[in-house]
Amino acid sequence: xxxxxxxxxxxxxxxxxxxxxxxxxxxxxxxxxxxxxxxxxxxxxxxxxxxxxxxxxxxxxxxxxxxxxxxxxxxxxxxxxxxxxxxxxxxxxxxxxxxxxxxxxxxxxxxxxxxxxxxxxxxxxxxxxxxxxxxxxxxxxxxxxxxxxxxxxxxxxxxxxxxxxxxxxxxxxxxxxxxxxxxxxxxxxxxxxxxxxxxxxxxxxxxxxxxxxxxxxxxxxxxxxxxxxxxxxxxxxxxxxxxxxxxxxxxxxxxxxxxxxxxxxx
Amino acid sequence: xxxxxxxxxxxxxxxxxxxxxxxxxxxxxxxxxxxxxxxxxxxxxxxxxxxxxxxxxxxxxxxxxxxxxxxxxxxxxxxxxxxxxxxxxxxxxxxxxxxxxxxxxxxxxxxxxxxxxxxxxxxxxxxxxxxxxxxxxxxxxxxxxxxxxxxxxxxxxxxxxxxxxxxxxxxxxxxxxxxxxxxxxxxxxxxxxxxxxxxxxxxxxxxxxxxxxxxxxxxxxxxxxxxxxxxxxxxxxxxxxxxxxxxxxxxxxxxxxxxxxxxxxxxxxxxxxxxxxxxxxxxxxxxxxxxxxxxxxxxxxxxxxxxxxxxxxxxxxxxxxxxxxxxxxxxxxxxxxxxxxxxxxxxxxxxxxxxxxxxxxxxxxxxxxxxxxxxxxxxxxxxxxxxxxxxxx
Numbered sequence: 001x002x003x004x005x006x007x008x009x010x011x012x013x014x015x016x017x018x019x020x021x022x023x024x025x026x027x028x029x030x031x032x033x034x035x036x037x038x039x040x041x042x043x044x045x046x047x048x049x050x051x052x053x054x055x056x057x058x059x060x061x062x063x064x065x066x067x068x069x070x071x072x073x074x075x076x077x078x079x080x081x082x083x084x085x086x087x088x089x090x091x092x093x094x095x096x097x098x099x100x101x102x103x104x105x106x107x108x109x110x111x112x113x114x115x116x117x118x119x120x121x122x123x124x125x126x127x128x129x130x131x132x133x134x135x136x137x138x139x140x141x142x143x144x145x146x147x148x149x150x151x152x153x154x155x156x157x158x159x160x161x162x163x164x165x166x167x168x169x170x171x172x173x174x175x176x177x178x179x180x181x182x183x184x185x186x187x188x189x190x191x192x193x194x195x196x197x198x199x200x201x202x203x204x205x206x207x208x209x210x211x212x213x214x215x216x217x218x219x220x221x222x223x224x225x226x227x228x229x230x231x232x233x234x235x236x237x238x239x240x241x242x243x244x245x246x247x248x249x250x251x252x253x254x255x256x257x258x259x260x261x262x263x264x265x266x
Numbered sequence: 267x268x269x270x271x272x273x274x275x276x277x278x279x280x281x282x283x284x285x286x287x288x289x290x291x292x293x294x295x296x297x298x299x300x301x302x303x304x305x306x307x308x309x310x311x312x313x314x315x316x317x318x319x320x321x322x323x324x325x326x327x328x329x330x331x332x333x334x335x336x337x338x339x340x341x342x343x344x345x346x347x348x349x350x351x352x353x354x355x356x357x358x359x360x361x362x363x364x365x366x367x368x369x370x371x372x373x374x375x376x377x378x379x380x381x382x383x384x385x386x387x388x389x390x391x392x393x394x395x396x397x398x399x400x401x402x403x404x405x406x407x408x409x410x411x412x413x414x415x416x417x418x419x420x421x422x423x424x425x426x427x428x429x430x431x432x433x434x435x436x437x438x439x440x441x442x443x444x445x446x447x448x449x450x451x452x453x454x455x456x457x458x459x460x461x462x463x464x465x466x467x468x469x470x471x472x473x474x475x476x477x478x479x480x481x482x483x484x485x486x487x488x489x490x491x492x493x494x495x496x497x498x499x500x501x502x503x504x505x506x507x508x509x510x511x512x513x514x515x516x517x518x519x520x521x522x523x524x525x526x527x528x529x530x531x532x533x534x535x536x537x538x539x540x541x542x543x544x545x546x547x548x549x550x551x552x553x554x555x556x557x558x559x560x561x562x563x564x565x566x567x568x569x570x571x572x573x574x575x576x577x578x579x580x581x582x583x584x585x586x587x588x589x590x591x592x593x594x595x596x597x598x599x600x601x602x603x604x605x606x607x608x609x610x611x612x613x614x615x616x617x618x619x620x621x622x623x624x625x626x627x628x629x630x631x632x633x634x635x636x637x638x639x640x641x642x643x644x645x646x647x648x649x650x651x652x653x654x655x656x657x658x659x
Binding site: 158 | 278279280281282283284285286287288427428433437440441444445446447448542543544545546551553555556557558559
């Protein structure tokens with residue numbers, strides 16, 4: 001049997017093969033229902049290069065009201081981390097899946113166990129928004145052993161020395177937070193953001209994907225001009241929430257995915 | 267000299283990358299100023315002339331007799347601090363740090379409202395804008411403190427998420443900080459949160475323990491046999507314990523919220539929780555098997571918290587401090603006894619410590635020192651209703 005490709009390798013391949021900025025949409029596992037989130041992920045998989053799958057958490061410090069409320073609804077319906085990993089397993093034939101999960105979820109049953117389950121579900125990478133690079137040592141080793149890339153985050157407040165440290169330990173890609181704030185705000189393409197992306201790319205050898213506050217195809221295209229990819233999260237959740245029924249939500253997700261993917265291919 | 271980032275395995279900085287720079291900045295400022303003569307002198311003058319320190323050491327003879335406390339029952343009167351609780355010790359220290367760091371805006375979380383009032387007070391004193399996050403449930407049960415904060419010029423921002431209590435207010439304050447970190451200082455009110463907060467809060471509160479030790483030696487010629495304090499996040503407890511940690515013969519007891527009893531809803535993280543990460547630090551925590559943080563319960567808003575400060579987790583594992591708990595009902599009855607026998611209306615939080623002393627009197631080594639962490643003026647609506655005492659004719 002061939003040695004399975006590591007998550008980092010699979011992610012690297014996607015970036016190398018695309019030749020254009022990648023589209024990384026976010027789906028909250030269990031929102032608005034477990035079945036619907038699996039369906040939305042499958043629909044987005046047709047347009048996306050990487051799927052980011054969120055594990056709902058009771059106290060999501062990095063998230064604004066939209067993702068908080070979606071996560072709470074998912075928890076109220078009994079969504080468990082294992083349910084979200086099952087969605088990932090269902091996407092094995094599609095683009096690579098990275099899981100976004102808070103640190104307490106990772107360590108609750110033991111980090112090695114969680115990472116092993118993620119690897120079994122075919123998860124390529126894991127994003128832990130409350131695990132900064134200086135606290136990540138043990139987890140990085142466990143993730144590497146499991147073949148799951150630990151995706152680091154960088155922010156506008158990250159100084160050059162930390163960018164360097166993040167770059168040295170980065171696997172897969174680095175998630176660059178576009179705004180000083182929580183998810184769901186609104187980014188503006190300006191010199192400050194351009195300088196931030198430029199600074200990140202100078203220090204970080206792996207691809208840099210930008211997220212937080214990206215809402216429209218036009219913003220995605222602008223980010224695509226300077227970065228290796230774009231994450232869109234809260235806006236997708238908001239549109240699903242505004243849809244009058246499940247069929248309409250599916251249609252909204254498909255339409256949005258098509259629009260963003262088109263903007264990044266143009 | 268460096269700042270303690272971990273207590274044994276507990277503590278750390280489990281927060282979004284965005285605020286790491288601000289934690290570094292705070293760590294540096296604290297290292298620079300904590301022993302700086304100008305800083306210490308400015309804080310010392312305020313603690314003396316504004317807060318009313320040193321707070322008295324009072325012998326509670328009638329309760330001592332009623333409860334049969336061996337060797338005497340002493341109260342460290344933090345309830346006599348300006349604003350009515352120990353919280354002002356930390357709020358003033360941190361506001362002076364914020365001013366030196368050039369921050370323009372202060373935010374805080376509050377449960378019972380005492381930390382919110384203290385922070386609003388300190389912000390008014392130095393002329394900084396202040397927003398306090400408070401759970402909707404707590405705003406109702408600690409109504410008087412909401413009014414006080416607003417009178418002091420602070421904006422009180424209601425938090426509806428979760429159970430509308432301290433955990434939710436803390437999460438929301440951290441989100442504000444993540445967003446406004448460049449010009450805002452977040453004053454955490456308990457010995458919780460990412461490093462260096464637990465150490466900073468413990469340091470600013472250690473004045474309670476330092477004074478207590480001296481006062482007990484002066485008053486009794488000896489150290490107390492037992493020191494008792496209530497524990498939510500654990501700031502008054504760590505403050506008084508720090509005066510006695512090296513005195514191996516002094517028994518230290520922290521009293522958590524037993525709520526409806528440990529088989530029901532409660533806030534006893536150290537008794538029934540397990541280690542995990544909440545609000546930026548690794549510490550004992552009430553959580554489900556998947557790591558979702560549980561909702562705590564306590565009659566007292568200040569103890570209604572599913573986590574606890576990392577130093578307490580370490581002291582628990584070391585066995586240096588014993589952690590017990592008291593139910594809502596037992597705390598309320600101790601509250602009333604303290605009112606009736608001593609003429610002191612204690613905070614409901616503090617009443618948990620009193621309840622422990624009463625119910626364990628036979629096993630205690632005296633003299634017994636209780637941290638009277640706050641006064642109960644804020645609790646009169648809620649305690650009155652629970653105890654059937656009202657203002658009708």
